Amino acid sequence: MEFSRLVSQLKECKLRPVESLHINVVSANYPGDVNMFLFELLTLGMVSTNVDIACLPSSETPTHIFIEIASTTEQYLLNSLPMTGYLLFNHISWNIKSLKASQVINSPIQVTCHYLNLLDRNDIDSKEILFRTDKAIKDPLSVERCQNLIEKYFFNKGSKDISSFRFFEIFINVLSDQLVRFSSSQFFTVDNLKLMVEETNIRKLILGTLIYVSKDFATRSIKTKEAQLESTNAIDADDENARLGTIVQWDDSNHLI
Known part of the structure; x- marks a missing residue:
């Protein structure tokens, strides 16, 4: 994106004194323009062209600016913006306590954690969990309980190498x-x-299989994305079929029960 377009977009934001500015750099066809834009904005608090001018709002407290730069092979995008080398870096590390569990009873995390809760209490083969009837559960599990269950049954089971909120979401x-x-x-x-059967642990076995299959699908999805990033330079920008061919489909996963 050219310098003039960046200035125009910032002007349209109409940033208020109580707000912060989040700049998300996902690509840069004109890295020199992006770098100059960041330099002027962070140094002078304003950017301008012959047509437009945009500045940070004046207030007693400074406007916080957060810059997010997409990951690329060998950090090409980051290295193309020298201005970023003079900024403070805040390395974000994984922490399960940062997970905010929805208190909506039918939300994905509540549905999952209610089953994990029965599994954890060894009640999965003796108690029902209903979501679409008059006897559906009413009370959500606490945020802390959800965090502990997810940590125990997901991230402590060999997936630490790719722990992320995106991984968890899938x-x-x-x-x-x-x-x-x-x-x-x-x-x-x-x-x-x-x-129907004499075995008394069928539901536990099924739940364990579903957990494994879902984790496998999430793992494949994340690793496929990593492979795409590693081979970015080898893929023609116009070859859409090559890109689509790397997308993980549900049918490609090992989910036969």
Whole structure:
């Protein structure tokens, strides 16, 4: 994006004194222009062209500016912006306590954690969890309880090398969808299973399999993205078929139960 376009977009933001500015650099066809834009804005508090002028709002407290730069092969994008070398870096590390668990009972994390809670208490084969009936559960699990369950059954099971909120989001969305279907199935109710089979741990085995499959799908998705980043320079920018061919499909995962 050219310098004039950057100035025009900042002018349209109409930033207020109580707000912060988040600059997200995902690519740069004109890295020199982006670098100069950052230099002028951070040094002078204003940027201008022959047509437009934009400045940070005047206030008693300074306007906080957060700059996010996308990951690229060998940090090409970051290194193309020398101005960033003079800024303070805040390395963000993974912390399960930063996870905010929704208190909406039908949210993916609540659905998942209610099942994990039964598994943790060894009640999965003796108690039902319902979401779409008059007898549906009413009380959400606490944020702390959800954090502990996710940490125990997901991130402490060999996935620490790719711990991220994006990884968690994929896992939780896939698993919760399967669990809602599981809870709605008449074949897998506690009473019906007692009538059909002698084994007393069928529901526990199914839940364990669903957790494994969902985690496998999330892992494949993240690793595919990493592979895409590593091979960015080898892929023609116009070759859409090559890009689409690397997308992980649900059918490609090992999810046969």
